Structure formats: structure tokens, C-alpha cells
Amino acid sequence: xxxxxxxxxxxxxxxxxxxxxxxxxxxxxxxxxxxxxxxxxxxxxxxxxxxxxxxxxxxxxxxxxxxxxxxxxxxxxxxxxxxxxxxxxxxxxxxxxxxxxxxxxxxxxxxxxxxxxxxxxxxxxxxxxxxxxxxxxxxxxxxxxxx
Numbered sequence: 001x002x003x004x005x006x007x008x009x010x011x012x013x014x015x016x017x018x019x020x021x022x023x024x025x026x027x028x029x030x031x032x033x034x035x036x037x038x039x040x041x042x043x044x045x046x047x048x049x050x051x052x053x054x055x056x057x058x059x060x061x062x063x064x065x066x067x068x069x070x071x072x073x074x075x076x077x078x079x080x081x082x083x084x085x086x087x088x089x090x091x092x093x094x095x096x097x098x099x100x101x102x103x104x105x106x107x108x109x110x111x112x113x114x115x116x117x118x119x120x121x122x123x124x125x126x127x128x129x130x131x132x133x134x135x136x137x138x139x140x141x142x143x144x145x146x147x
Contacts, residue, residue: 029065029072036084040091040099059115066125089144 035043057065073081092100111119130138 029068032073032076032084033080036087040095044103059118062114062118063121066121 038046076084095103111122114122130141133141
């Protein structure tokens with residue numbers, strides 16, 4: 001069974017991988033527009049380089065990071081968030097099936113590395129995100145995931 005993810009979920013995951021957890025002296029959450037402008041290969045390379053550092057973050061630090069990321073994304077105008085999502089979706093669709101499967105495998109491995117509480121929190125966040133979408137947006141996602 002293949003689990004398919006919304007392109008913004010991929011963005012959030014990838015952004016989480018390239019940004020160190022919340023902590024003193026660590027860089028802030030990167031600009032989502034700059035992140036979206038990078039090639040998939042650049043994002044993947046950065047994600048790999050920082051994955052080990054993120055493994056050492058505590059669940060509290062990861063939760064604080066996710067909160068900072070949500071705050072950063074919520075400050076963007078809706079049109080800009082939509083534009084970023086569209087660009088990431090187009091890049092995702094242009095990736096080879098092998099690259100997409102590798103990204104899915106990395107996502108599964110990341111989710112499995114989280115504590116049960118963190119996994120439940122991510123599931124709640126995903127459900128909340130889907131509920132905030134319009135029926136048209138949800139239908140579009142259903143169509144994309146059915147591919």
C-alpha cells in the first residue's frame with residue numbers, strides 16, 4: 001500500500017529536515033519562498049546533511065520547531081502560500097518515480113523515528129489542515145493522491 005502525501009506536507013517535512021530543531025543559537029526557520037525556489041536535488045541534499053542533527057533533538061525541540069514553522073507559514077499571504085504549494089506540486093510531479101519513492105521512504109523513516117505522541121500530533125495537524133481546506137481543495141488532493 002502506498003501512502004500519498006499532500007505536496008505541502010512534503011514541503012513541511014522537507015523544511016523540517018533542513019532546519020535544525022529549535023534551540024539556542026540555531027538558525028531560524030528558513031524563508032518558505034526561498035525553500036520552494038530551490039531544486040528538489042538541493043532540498044534533498046540539505047535534508048540529508050541535517051538529518052543526523054535532527055535525530056538528536058528532543059521531542060520538545062521538534063515540537064517547538066514545528067510551531068515556529070507553522071507561525072512562519074501563517075504569516076505568508078494566502079496567495080503566496082498557494083503559489084509555493086503549486087511550485088512544489090509541479091516539482092513533485094516532474095520528479096522520476098524513483099525519486100518520489102525515495103522521498104516517500106525517507107518520510108516513512110522519519111515518521112517511524114518519532115515518538116508515538118509526536119506521530120499523533122502530526123496526524124492531528126494533518127487532519128486540521130484538511131478540515132481548513134475548501135471542498136474543492138480536498139477533492140483536488142483526493143484526485144492527486146489517487147494517481
